[in-house]
Amino acid sequence: MLFRNRSVHVKTPREIEHMRTVGRMAAETLHAVGSIIRPGVTTEEINDFVHKDTLRLGARPAPLNYLGFPKSVCTSINNVVCHGIPGAQKLQEGDIINVDVTHLFQGFHGDTSATFYVGTPSEDAKKVTEIARRCLDLGIAEVKPGARLGDIGAAIQEFAEGLGCGVVTDFVGHGIGRKFHEEPKVSHVGVRGRGERLRAGMTFTIEPMINLGSPEVEVLDDDWTAVTVDGSLSAQFEHTILVTETGVEILTQRPGPLQNSEIFPDYWA
Numbered sequence: 001m002l003f004r005n006r007s008v009h010v011k012t013p014r015e016i017e018h019m020r021t022v023g024r025m026a027a028e029t030l031h032a033v034g035s036i037i038r039p040g041v042t043t044e045e046i047n048d049f050v051h052k053d054t055l056r057l058g059a060r061p062a063p064l065n066y067l068g069f070p071k072s073v074c075t076s077i078n079n080v081v082c083h084g085i086p087g088a089q090k091l092q093e094g095d096i097i098n099v100d101v102t103h104l105f106q107g108f109h110g111d112t113s114a115t116f117y118v119g120t121p122s123e124d125a126k127k128v129t130e131i132a133r134r135c136l137d138l139g140i141a142e143v144k145p146g147a148r149l150g151d152i153g154a155a156i157q158e159f160a161e162g163l164g165c166g167v168v169t170d171f172v173g174h175g176i177g178r179k180f181h182e183e184p185k186v187s188h189v190g191v192r193g194r195g196e197r198l199r200a201g202m203t204f205t206i207e208p209m210i211n212l213g214s215p216e217v218e219v220l221d222d223d224w225t226a227v228t229v230d231g232s233l234s235a236q237f238e239h240t241i242l243v244t245e246t247g248v249e250i251l252t253q254r255p256g257p258l259q260n261s262e263i264f265p266d267y268w269a
């Protein structure tokens, strides 16, 4: 109980080892998804691939039946911001698709997502995707003991809005552990120096959703699919991270470069 009393948000060394294990597993499945992205593939096929790969690793797909979600992964295409439900829709040349994988293993969750290019992207698709990728990196770069949650949101908001994009505020990052979603809420907008102070041992996600246009979203009649109100493209990347004594550890680091996503290394050069 000694550790727990420091803060409800801080995990014990034993819990952190579990988070490392499940984080690595979720990253492995997301990495494998990169190899199956191409025109003609249905989101149902992506779901089945993720489901099988998750079980192959000995884990469970946390989305399945979570608050009634009917599938094992979220697949969000083009103007879909998040929580897209896999089905008969086929990927088309030029689409972008976020695949959001969450594994549950030995009582702990690992949550990670990426946006993939289907074939050759438009300049708009490239812009929103590369901005979202960089927003996650900039958010992670703020993480260290003593920093504030507001520092993360500010770094993301300054960069995305500076390039004319909208940062979604209806959905946020989250603490993660034995629960899929726990405290704290990790906003992707914010003010430096504000918000809860980060402490070594906290585990949470950063998962900025960036819209090419307005940050406004609406949820469709299926009660899950969130889309941009203005119809603009939206992209997202997510990692589960640990606050360490010296800074940050990415718990969902992939085993190698992400096919069909990390294909423009010189975009910001």
Ligand code: MF3
Residues within 6 Å of the ligand: 062, 063, 064, 066, 067, 069, 073, 074, 083, 100, 101, 102, 111, 205, 207, 238
């Ligand atoms: N993986 C999403 C997140 O990043 C949550 C999906 S909830 C589900 O928080 F029910 F749609 F799976």
Ligand code: CO
Residues within 6 Å of the ligand: 111, 173, 174, 205, 207, 238
């Ligand atoms: Co998440």
Ligand code: CO
Residues within 6 Å of the ligand: 100, 101, 102, 111, 112, 113, 207, 238
């Ligand atoms: Co997720």
